[in-house]
Amino acid sequence: MNEFSVLIGGKAGFGIDKASLIIASLLGQLGYRSYIYRDYPSLIRGGHTFSIIRASTEKVATYRDQIDALLALNQETVDLHKARLKGSGIIIYDSDSVNAGTVSGVKNAIGLPLTSIIKEEKAGEIMRNTCIIGAFAKSISIEWNTLDATFRKNFSKELDQNLKVARRAFDTSKEFTALKKLAKERLPLVTGNEAVALGLVRAGLKSYIAYPMTPSSPILHYLANLAEEFDLKVVHPESEISVIMMALGIVYCGHKVAVGTSGGGFCLMTEGLSFSGMAELPVVIVMGQRPGPSTGLPTYSCQTELQFVLSAGQGEFTRFVIAPGDAEEAYYASQLALQISWKYQIPSIVLTDKAMAEGTYSFDIGSCDEIKEEAAALWDGRPPYKRYSNTDSGVSPLAFPGKPGVVIKANSYEHDEAGISTEDPAVTVKMQDKRLRKEKYLAAELENYESVKVHGNKNSATALLCWGSNKGVCVEIANMLNLKVIQPVIMSPFPAGRFRKALEGVNKVIAVENNAMGQLTKVINTYGFNVNASILKYDGRDFSLEELEDRVRKVIG
Amino acid sequence: MILNTNAKNTWCIGCGNFAILNAIKAVINELVAEGLPVENIVLVSGIGCHAKIVDYIDVNSFYSLHGRVIPPATGIKIANPHLKVIGHSGDGDAYGEGIEHLIFAAKRNIDITVIVHNNRVYGLTTGQYTPTSPEGYKGRSTPYGTKEMPMNPLEIMLASGATFIGRGTSGAMESLKKIIKEAIAHKGFSIVDVLQTCVTYYNMYDYYDKRVYELKDHDPYNYDQAIGKIREWDYNKDAKIPIGVFYKRESPVFEESFKPSGAEGRDRSNGIKKILAESV
Ligand code: SF4
Numbered sequence: 001m002n003e004f005s006v007l008i009g010g011k012a013g014f015g016i017d018k019a020s021l022i023i024a025s026l027l028g029q030l031g032y033r034s035y036i037y038r039d040y041p042s043l044i045r046g047g048h049t050f051s052i053i054r055a056s057t058e059k060v061a062t063y064r065d066q067i068d069a070l071l072a073l074n075q076e077t078v079d080l081h082k083a084r085l086k087g088s089g090i091i092i093y094d095s096d097s098v099n100a101g102t103v104s105g106v107k108n109a110i111g112l113p114l115t116s117i118i119k120e121e122k123a124g125e126i127m128r129n130t131c132i133i134g135a136f137a138k139s140i141s142i143e144w145n146t147l148d149a150t151f152r153k154n155f156s157k158e159l160d161q162n163l164k165v166a167r168r169a170f171d172t173s174k175e176f177t178a179l180k181k182l183a184k185e186r187l188p189l190v191t192g193n194e195a196v197a198l199g200l201v202r203a204g205l206k207s208y209i210a211y212p213m214t215p216s217s218p219i220l221h222y223l224a225n226l227a228e229e230f231d232l233k234v235v236h237p238e239s240e241i242s243v244i245m246m247a248l249g250i251v252y253c254g255h256k257v258a259v260g261t262s263g264g265g266f267c268l269m270t271e272g273l274s275f276s277g278m279a280e281l282p283v284v285i286v287m288g289q290r291p292g293p294s295t296g297l298p299t300y301s302c303q304t305e306l307q308f309v310l311s312a313g314q315g316e317f318t319r320f321v322i323a324p325g326d327a328e329e330a331y332y333a334s335q336l337a338l339q340i341s342w343k344y345q346i347p348s349i350v351l352t353d354k355a356m357a358e359g360t361y362s363f364d365i366g367s368c369d370e371i372k373e374e375a376a377a378l379w380d381g382r383p384p385y386k387r388y389s390n391t392d393s394g395v396s397p398l399a400f401p402g403k404p405g406v407v408i409k410a411n412s413y414e415h416d417e418a419g420i421s422t423e424d425p426a427v428t429v430k431m432q433d434k435r436l437r438k439e440k441y442l443a444a445e446l447e448n449y450e451s452v453k454v455h456g457n458k459n460s461a462t463a464l465l466c467w468g469s470n471k472g473v474c475v476e477i478a479n480m481l482n483l484k485v486i487q488p489v490i491m492s493p494f495p496a497g498r499f500r501k502a503l504e505g506v507n508k509v510i511a512v513e514n515n516a517m518g519q520l521t522k523v524i525n526t527y528g529f530n531v532n533a534s535i536l537k538y539d540g541r542d543f544s545l546e547e548l549e550d551r552v553r554k555v556i557g
Numbered sequence: 558m559i560l561n562t563n564a565k566n567t568w569c570i571g572c573g574n575f576a577i578l579n580a581i582k583a584v585i586n587e588l589v590a591e592g593l594p595v596e597n598i599v600l601v602s603g604i605g606c607h608a609k610i611v612d613y614i615d616v617n618s619f620y621s622l623h624g625r626v627i628p629p630a631t632g633i634k635i636a637n638p639h640l641k642v643i644g645h646s647g648d649g650d651a652y653g654e655g656i657e658h659l660i661f662a663a664k665r666n667i668d669i670t671v672i673v674h675n676n677r678v679y680g681l682t683t684g685q686y687t688p689t690s691p692e693g694y695k696g697r698s699t700p701y702g703t704k705e706m707p708m709n710p711l712e713i714m715l716a717s718g719a720t721f722i723g724r725g726t727s728g729a730m731e732s733l734k735k736i737i738k739e740a741i742a743h744k745g746f747s748i749v750d751v752l753q754t755c756v757t758y759y760n761m762y763d764y765y766d767k768r769v770y771e772l773k774d775h776d777p778y779n780y781d782q783a784i785g786k787i788r789e790w791d792y793n794k795d796a797k798i799p800i801g802v803f804y805k806r807e808s809p810v811f812e813e814s815f816k817p818s819g820a821e822g823r824d825r826s827n828g829i830k831k832i833l834a835e836s837v
Pocket residue numbers: 567568569571572573574606607676680681754755756757758
């Protein structure tokens with residue numbers, strides 16, 4: 001078996017998240033690579049929540065609808081997901097809460113009185129999740145030692161209790177199949193958010209400011225926990241407006257800073273974004289997309305903010321926008337964003353989406369490109385100092401308050417080279433040209449980067465066009481159907497030359513996007529490129545492998 | 558130090574902003590004479606007539622957005638606690654669009670000073686009412702008079718946990734300088750509401766002249782006395798208007814909650830690899 005998918009489901013509050021991480025970790029012990037798809041409603045308790053852990057011998061970055069094992073902590077999970085099970089699939093359920101009759105058609109079924117076991121062991125109700133994992137491990141012939149080791153890695157609290165309940169389920173469960181052990185090194189499991197956070201840290205982040213908002217809040221939590229390790233100042237202020245303005249104050253003092261949010265919070269940040277463009281204060285904004293308009297579906301996924309981030313903010317200014325497609329790309333993208341921001345003194349946006357941000361990947365840092373940190377363009381100490389001196393590249397030397405002999409004036413108004421407000425038409429044009437000139441140099445530098453990625457069969461005349469988290473699913477489909485995949489990663493300045501190159505030999509372009517209007521399609525249209533067909537999905541869920549395969553086959557005929 | 562820039566001053570003749578400009582310049586000079594390096598001073602302003610003050614003073618400055626004086630001032634202080642961060646804000650800025658930030662700055666006791674140029678009118682946008690205009694104020698957006706009562710911002714500041722609250726006027730230079738200097742010297746969040754007369758849209762010189770008096774025998778460390786004096790004039794009723802330092806309290810400051818962990822300069826690449834290895 002080259003891959004194996006497990007679905008675990010129950011109500012929000014049942015510990016599904018933790019359980020799915022342990023399952024992926026367990027399969028990781030055997031050498032498998034995983035992607036975890038998370039599906040949960042915007043509720044703290046109740047509702048239906050589930051995760052699909054897809055493990056494979058090769059790197060995966062998407063989920064399958066079809067599953068090999070179903071772990072049901074309640075009746076709803078059986079009712080909603082039984083149809084996904086393969087004929088040989090295993091179902092393990094809590095016989096205290098699931099009606100046995102509803103699983104009678106499944107060949108490999110095992111009911112365990114989880115609720116009773118927990119009671120007998122005097123364990124918390126939440127431990128039904130680790131109990132069911134014990135049974136699952138046995139069902140795929142994982143040795144107790146492996147399970148024991150996984151638990152030890154994943155629990156700092158109540159380890160013994162968890163082991164005890166898992167052991168009981170393990171002993172009473174049955175073996176149905178055996179997953180072969182692979183001779184592969186184990187990889188850590190990292191969410192897209194964590195990869196972004198680590199990339200920022202790697203590139204020299206000193207401070208992270210954010211107001212909680214799905215799907216980016218986990219970056220705030222993660223970095224708050226790492227604050228001591230990396231000497232970070234992590235702040236959660238009163239609003240997103242405060243977030244970005246506080247960040248700009250920090251930047252002004254020479255500290256590398258990033259902020260994180262989603263569409264709604266980004267709406268509030270746009271005044272600060274525009275200020276960053278005008279005052280040339282470098283800031284990285286991590287923008288985790290989720291469905292809108294407005295509050296939309298807060299905990300689900302989409303790709304609807306591309307056009308928003310490309311044009312947000314009043315006025316015209318240079319910005320860098322990058323849209324990574326998986327954890328490795330996210331790690332790289334956030335490094336690059338911080339670097340480019342500081343090099344050009346412009347705002348950068350790292351555009352993620354919920355599928356990637358909260359999806360979990362087996363993360364191979366060894367395969368990631370790393371940025372070599374470049375020193376910022378600092379003032380050479382020769383007076384007079386002018387914060388906005390008009391240089392050839394448009395980039396003025398930096399100095400930070402506290403430095404003797406210089407006066408540093410940041411200004412949201414149009415200003416002269418010294419940072420003093422002006423309404424003079426000639427100065428206005430000069431300064432606007434200076435700021436926009438950076439884009440030319442930035443675009444030239446980006447020629448050295450893989451700004452448009454090509455995957456699959458590079459000679460195929462049919463190409464899937466995708467961006468963001470759709471990379472994973474598109475690459476798999478392309479490999480299956482012998483197609484090419486074109487994935488723009490840098491969205492601003494848009495690498496039109498590289499995109500044209502990627503299109504060479506292609507006569508059919510099929511855009512795959514998680515939105516209703518074809519946002520990337522619209523972007524490429526403005527550069528004179530067109531798509532021949534669009535596959536759009538906007539129900540808040542990203543494409544499963546089967547669904548996209550089916551839809552691509554219909555289009556290619 | 559002269560502290561002038563080559564920017565042309567565009568305030569109306571007689572504007573109360575001049576008094577604040579002169580006061581802050583004098584205070585900066587005194588602080589520098591007392592040993593504060595001038596490069597450690599940062600002025601932050603919002604948008605409005607008041608905000609031009611940063612163009613007119615030759616020290617570090619951050620000309621922010623309307624309502625957004627406090628967040629960057631906070632960020633600056635967090636990034637570099639050695640800096641003296643002085644925010645200049647308008648009353649529309651501080652008490653209207655930016656009031657949430659003001660309340661939170663007081664709540665977290667960040668060590669910055671906020672000087673509110675409170676002329677109780679929008680000057681630069683030509684005379685509309687503000688959060689502290691009296692009931693019935695007739696401005697361009699309220700030709701029949703406002704139907705709202707003004708807020709008493711100092712009472713809000715006291716309730717929010719501000720550790721220094723003062724009031725001055727543009728008509729009493731010497732006392733204004735003293736209050737501002739004391740506010741800057743205070744370790745913690747300090748706010749000075751300056752009744753700054755806008756001669757063009759809301760000329761209150763005579764009104765204030767008749768009512769303003771300096772606090773005497775007032776103990777700023779006494780909360781009850783402070784609230785009594787803060788409530789004496791509510792920005793609406795025709796009462797005596799006290800100026801001076803109303804309230805003072807010592808309390809830990811926010812920026813000191815970020816203690817350097819000693820990780821500065823550590824190899825981050827290895828740190829990341831270690832974290833990943835531990836989570837395998
Ligand atoms: S409009 Fe009022 S506040 Fe503005 S400069 Fe003139 S007098 Fe001063």
